[in-house]
Amino acid sequence: MAQNILQVSNINKSFGKKSVLRDVSLSVSQGESLGFIGPNGAGKTTLIRIILGLVRSDQGSVIINGHPLRGEFKKAIGNVGSVVETPRFYSYLSAYHNLQMTCNLHPQVKKEKIAEVLELVGLTARAGDKVGTYSLGMKQRLGLARALVSNPTLIFLDEPMNGMDPQGMIETRALILKLKERGISFFITSHLLSEVEQVCDHIAIIKTGQIITRGSMEQLLTRNFETVDIYTSETATVTSVLQNVSFVHQIKTGENRVTAEIDRKSSANLNRLLVERKIPVDYLVPNNTTLEQLFIELTGGGEDSDGSDKK
Numbered sequence: 546m547a548q549n550i551l552q553v554s555n556i557n558k559s560f561g562k563k564s565v566l567r568d569v570s571l572s573v574s575q576g577e578s579l580g581f582i583g584p585n586g587a588g589k590t591t592l593i594r595i596i597l598g599l600v601r602s603d604q605g606s607v608i609i610n611g612h613p614l615r616g617e618f619k620k621a622i623g624n625v626g627s628v629v630e631t632p633r634f635y636s637y638l639s640a641y642h643n644l645q646m647t648c649n650l651h652p653q654v655k656k657e658k659i660a661e662v663l664e665l666v667g668l669t670a671r672a673g674d675k676v677g678t679y680s681l682g683m684k685q686r687l688g689l690a691r692a693l694v695s696n697p698t699l700i701f702l703d704e705p706m707n708g709m710d711p712q713g714m715i716e717t718r719a720l721i722l723k724l725k726e727r728g729i730s731f732f733i734t735s736h737l738l739s740e741v742e743q744v745c746d747h748i749a750i751i752k753t754g755q756i757i758t759r760g761s762m763e764q765l766l767t768r769n770f771e772t773v774d775i776y777t778s779e780t781a782t783v784t785s786v787l788q789n790v791s792f793v794h795q796i797k798t799g800e801n802r803v804t805a806e807i808d809r810k811s812s813a814n815l816n817r818l819l820v821e822r823k824i825p826v827d828y829l830v831p832n833n834t835t836l837e838q839l840f841i842e843l844t845g846g847g848e849d850s851d852g853s854d855k856k
């Protein structure tokens with residue numbers, strides 16, 4: 546079994562009378578990427594701040610790479626890198642000099658590391674330019690470079706794609722995937738669920754401070770049934786043909802389309818049946834469950850900010 550690089554157990558946190566996290570437990574194993582998603586105000590950033598030791602929890606424990614945060618803080622946090630919200634830099638200094646300042650805080654880090662991480666995030670050619678001239682995507686990549694300086698095995702990214710244009714998102718996504726291939730684990734929060742779906746292999750969903758679902762992406766998005774849209778001018782014929790077929794469970798007839806809920810992996814059978822009956826079909830579109838659909842189903846969408854006072 547893969548070793549847990551992060552183990553969060555039974556965390557509770559209130560700000561004044563406001564209960565923000567309730568009995569939150571989750572884990573990340575070596576090489577895993579966890580997408581930590583939830584509505585605005587659900588408590589995602591607060592949990593990241595607790596794990597990074599920036600905010601104290603009222604109850605519960607955090608163990609990183611076998612080291613408890615309380616008791617062995619330095620050893621625990623030494624395994625971790627983070628980019629929380631938009632990373633801040635000295636805008637009048639170059640990327641290289643900014644990283645040099647970071648290295649001064651980590652005396653064990655060799656200076657050659659700066660060139661290495663700049664190369665890794667694709668900023669070598671611009672390393673001498675002032676950070677004030679950087680695009681948001683470049684700043685985000687520089688944030689990752691800074692997080693990488695201390696050779697972390699786990700990186701926290703809070704809203705890494707926030708405010709980014711499509712090019713910036715493509716670059717950030719490619720970089721995360723590249724670092725994943727090198728065995729780095731990620732803990733990522735994002736409201737861009739299609740991005741989370743592309744870079745994460747595990748998911749935890751939080752709503753009003755409580756984890757409501759967690760598991761592997763595959764497990765959560767795999768259903769017993771799948772849905773197929775059949776585009777045809779002969780909707781009535783298709784509907785009557787599908788009525789008594791064993792692998793078809795539900796049929797919805799539209800104007801030029803029939804939507805059928807069928808057994809998993811039986812779309813080829815459906816196709817064959819329609820061909821055998823010589824029914825003219827324009828095209829068949831499989832309608833797989835997306836993370837976005839699952840999220841809306843489980844959280845009901847909307848914000849959490851009003852619910853966080855509830856007991």
Ligand SMILES: Nc1ncnc2c1ncn2[C@@H]1O[C@H](COP(=O)(O)OP(=O)(O)OP(=O)(O)O)[C@@H](O)[C@H]1O
Binds near residue numbers: 563585850
């Ligand atoms: N320092 C603080 N003092 C008081 N309340 C706080 C503090 N920090 C966070 N909160 C409250 O805790 C709740 C959770 O906030 P948090 O920032 O963790 O949510 P989030 O899930 O990261 O939301 P978003 O998706 O908008 O980033 C919110 O109701 C917020 O107002």
Ligand SMILES: [Mg+2]
Binds near residue numbers: 589590591703
């Ligand atoms: Mg947040």
